[in-house]
């Protein structure tokens with residue numbers, strides 16, 4: 098499919114036309130001196146020049162609190178779906194890859210209809226990174242650019258945006274783009290230069306191995322002293338889970354109404370670093386030590402999840418956990434590099 | 444089903460937590476409809492000795508209050524501590540940092556020796572009698588209180604977060620106060636307030652008390668990384684952390 102070009106003014110009109118048609122658009126907007134994904138009201142609020150958002154767009158794909166069903170004690174339960182169509186606008190490639198991984202996880206094995214029905218109604222509009230955030234290391238994780246998984250990919254080439262509509266959903270959206278021209282060979286060369294630069298330039302922390310080596314590395318790391326050393330400072334605050342685009346654990350809770358008969362069953366974000374994450378019936382906590390929980394997260398990213406989804410590493414190098422961890426211990430690169438250096442220990 | 448009889452009592456406090464209950468506008472009628480309130484000084488004049496659930500606001504600061512709480516405990520099937528004063532001693536515990544004679548003469552001047560002013564060190568309710576459930580916070584979160592009451596009426600264990608404030612704070616996409624080099628107690632304090640203070644641009648000063656296993660040793664080391672001193676943290680902990688649980 099061909100790549101279109103819109104000058105900056107036309108691009109603003111394109112976004113406003115989508116909004117005027119009553120479509121729900123979630124885009125990147127400023128929040129004080131940071132950025133967040135939020136419901137977009139006007140093209141002028143959109144900030145495709147952002148570095149990173151505080152939370153990842155996961156909060157729209159897998160909401161923080163999602164009603165699953167309403168129930169009546171001793172009576173019927175009725176399934177509730179939260180799957181309003183929406184356009185997610187401005188997803189960086191690493192976050193896009195995280196969503197694509199989640200799609201695989203929620204459809205392999207037990208197919209999750211709540212997740213998948215919602216996901217099918219979401220249009221993913223990605224954009225190439227225009228500014229490196231202070232802790233990004235997507236280049237190390239080979240997630241700095243994406244060549245698939247998006248409906249449209251936007252690249253800022255200076256005086257214009259290139260829009261690459263890769264799917265039918267993406268093409269349908271292009272109907273709102275008035276005055277689009279076909280990208281020239283020159284434009285595509287500019288795009289290529291930006292993407293090539295990102296492949297090495299989004300690298301504030303350098304991983305000393307290919308990401309594909311990580312599952313192998315973890316095979317002999319289970320008893321390494323690094324887990325204990327790092328976890329000593331861990332608050333079990335779960336911040337590293339909350340901000341992570343690839344964390345998808347949830348907890349299911351029942352919320353009862355005042356009639357004490359009817360209520361709603363919801364699922365909410367959970368996190369494997371939280372003290373009682375692994376507590377099961379009978380109050381037995383099978384991951385009681387901070388170090389065991391700390392280790393679990395880094396094993397999940399580098400070994401357990403990759404084993405489920407064809408070797409893809411479940412850390413996409415967004416760097417959010419590095420920023421979010423008050424104790425400054427959550428950086429996956431620091432831990433993996435240490436394990437690389439001391440491969441014979443543990 | 445007969446409605447459970449509920450009595451609400453206050454000890455040393457500002458009664459702000461009861462006010463949070465009164466302020467539960469849409470829900471207060473539902474609440475009143477499901478229980479039978481038999482004693483509540485703030486809202487009614489009747490008194491009763493016959494109740495199933497006793498809700499206690501405030502901390503214990505006098506010997507005679509100790510006796511009173513013991514009697515209430517012996518009459519109630521379920522005893523709930525309401526608000527920081529009751530659950531952890533709250534702001535009242537500040538006084539435990541000083542000698543009682545000094546505190547009394549500072550507050551009451553020449554009347555310090557009057558018998559009705561015979562106060563001693565502040566205690567949380569569970570330092571005197573067993574407490575079944577705690578509603579944390581200064582003041583409490585009305586919605587959380589309502590959810591706890593509903594769970595109790597259903598005979599279920601109420602959900603009270605055992606994770607730190609950071610969980611709710613991060614979910615709301617606040618920029619962490621530590622990124623502005625401000626020592627925030629969020630990582631060691633129990634969530635449930637919807638990260639009220641950081642969401643308003645202030646640090647958490649710990650009104651909901653510590654999580655079950657706060658990593659205070661980490662707090663000690665982490666403070667160095669921010670070029671702050673242990674005293675910077677200590678002064679933040681004194682308001683709600685005085686003479687209770689692990690200290691720095």
Ligand code: SF4
Pocket residue numbers: 337340341342343398411412413414415416417418419429
């Ligand atoms: S582990 Fe950290 S860097 Fe990796 S994807 Fe999650 S938040 Fe981003």
Ligand code: SF4
Pocket residue numbers: 330331332333334335336337338370421422423424425426427
């Ligand atoms: S953010 Fe840091 S301190 Fe908090 S749970 Fe994760 S590793 Fe531990």
Ligand code: SF4
Pocket residue numbers: 456457458459460461500501525526527528529533534580581582583
């Ligand atoms: S906990 Fe706070 S608001 Fe509640 S009674 Fe005590 S001082 Fe007042």
Ligand code: SF4
Pocket residue numbers: 423608609610612613617618619620621627628629630638641646647
């Ligand atoms: S501001 Fe406080 S509560 Fe919020 S994340 Fe930072 S330390 Fe935790």
Ligand code: SF4
Pocket residue numbers: 580581608632633636637638639640641646647648649650651652
């Ligand atoms: S943020 Fe901290 S001080 Fe503020 S209400 Fe919550 S627990 Fe209390």
